[in-house]
Amino acid sequence: MRLTNIVWTTALIAAAIILTAVLSTASLGAVTGGDAAPGKTAAQVARGKYLVDIMGCHDCHTPMKLGPNGPEWDMTRALSGHPEQLVMPPAPVQQAPWLASMGMTMTAWNGPWGTSFTKNLTPDKETGLGDWTVEEFIATMKTGRERGKGRPVLPPMPVQNLAALTDSDIRALFAYLQSLPAIKNRTPQPVEPEEKK
Numbered sequence: 054m055r056l057t058n059i060v061w062t063t064a065l066i067a068a069a070i071i072l073t074a075v076l077s078t079a080s081l082g083a084v085t086g087g088d089a090a091p092g093k094t095a096a097q098v099a100r101g102k103y104l105v106d107i108m109g110c111h112d113c114h115t116p117m118k119l120g121p122n123g124p125e126w127d128m129t130r131a132l133s134g135h136p137e138q139l140v141m142p143p144a145p146v147q148q149a150p151w152l153a154s155m156g157m158t159m160t161a162w163n164g165p166w167g168t169s170f171t172k173n174l175t176p177d178k179e180t181g182l183g184d185w186t187v188e189e190f191i192a193t194m195k196t197g198r199e200r201g202k203g204r205p206v207l208p209p210m211p212v213q214n215l216a217a218l219t220d221s222d223i224r225a226l227f228a229y230l231q232s233l234p235a236i237k238n239r240t241p242q243p244v245e246p247e248e249k250k
């Protein structure tokens with residue numbers, strides 16, 4: 054019980070700290086939502102791209118690489134999640150008031166919830182969202198659970214913010230993600246926190 058409380062409290066704090074920008078853009082998305090009417094696929098895809106860009110999905114789901122001017126997104130792997138080949142060593146032990154740490158690609162995160170790896174959002178059938186239905190995607194966003202019924206999606210995925218999206222904006226997000234080139238990349242399963250093992 055206590056651990057659950059800690060996990061949830063820190064999840065909320067982490068979301069608040071890391072994602073203030075996402076919060077403001079998420080509410081912006083909700084305010085301006087509604088112009089992606091069902092059936093208008095090209096408009097939906099354009100709206101979805103706009104939302105993905107301003108809501109920071111790339112920040113966590115596109116691996117960072119070191120460029121000449123510092124870290125930049127590796128767009129050859131856009132939205133394909135934590136790179137399969139990058140096996141992470143155990144995360145450093147956090148010492149209060151430090152709370153969490155992240156890998157250099159910004160796709161692996163460690164905190165009181167354990168270690169989480171961002172997922173492949175491209176339409177690859179085996180390793181991405183290729184076999185997801187739009188209903189499952191909507192349910193994931195609304196409930197913060199995998200496919201709307203599995204385990205809770207772990208931090209720092211901003212589930213609290215995304216739950217406020219309108220259905221038409223979630224449909225637009227999905228339409229855009231499904232229009233991307235499929236990238237085969239099997240992201241790792243999360244690792245439980247030390248104290249729970």
Ligand code: HEC
Nearest residue numbers: 108109110113169170171172199206207208209210211243
């Ligand atoms: C701050 C980092 C962060 C941001 C920003 C973020 N995500 Fe995530 N996302 C994650 C992590 C980490 C996971 C995996 C969590 C887990 O394993 O439970 C995840 C998981 C997901 C999943 C679940 C996939 C599955 O297989 O269950 C979907 C869908 C998703 N993200 C979509 C999005 C979309 C769309 C956006 C932009 C609106 C976004 N994410 C923004 C970190 C982030």
